[in-house]
Each structure stands twice: as structure tokens, then as C-alpha cells.
Amino acid sequence: MALAMKPACERCGNGLAMDGEGSVCSFECTFCRGCAGDLMQCCPNCGGELATRPRRATGPKRA
Ligand SMILES: [Zn+2]
Ligand SMILES: [Zn+2]
Helix, strand or coil, X not given: CCCXXXXXXXXXXXXXXXXXXXXXXCCCCEECHHHHHHXXXXXXXXXXXXXXXXXXXXXXXXX
């Protein structure tokens, strides 16, 4: 299973562009960069470390 790419920050609800910057923990909690900074790169849900989400490679379809 590929890592799920959630469309919005779980903390503030701001949308996250699929090819934009975001942070995820190892359990796929997803946060925007601003919240990740506020949270000191530590997931509030599971205590995992937040890592910068890799940008999705440019695929064959872009809407
Ligand atoms: Zn946020
Ligand atoms: Zn988490």
C-alpha cells in the first residue's frame, strides 16, 4: 500500500497541495508546514516524528 496523501492539514484544516509542502508522521497523520513547526515536528496524535512529505512525482495526469 502506498502512503496515503491526505488533502488537508489535520490540525488547522488548511488544504495541502499534492505537490506542495507538508509533513507526515509514520502513521500518516498529515500537517501543513506551519503546524509541523508549531508542533516541534512531533505528531500530537501518536507522538511520532513528523517528516517532510515527499513531493509526488509529476504523473501522467494533472487536472
Ligand atoms: Zn496546519
Ligand atoms: Zn501521527
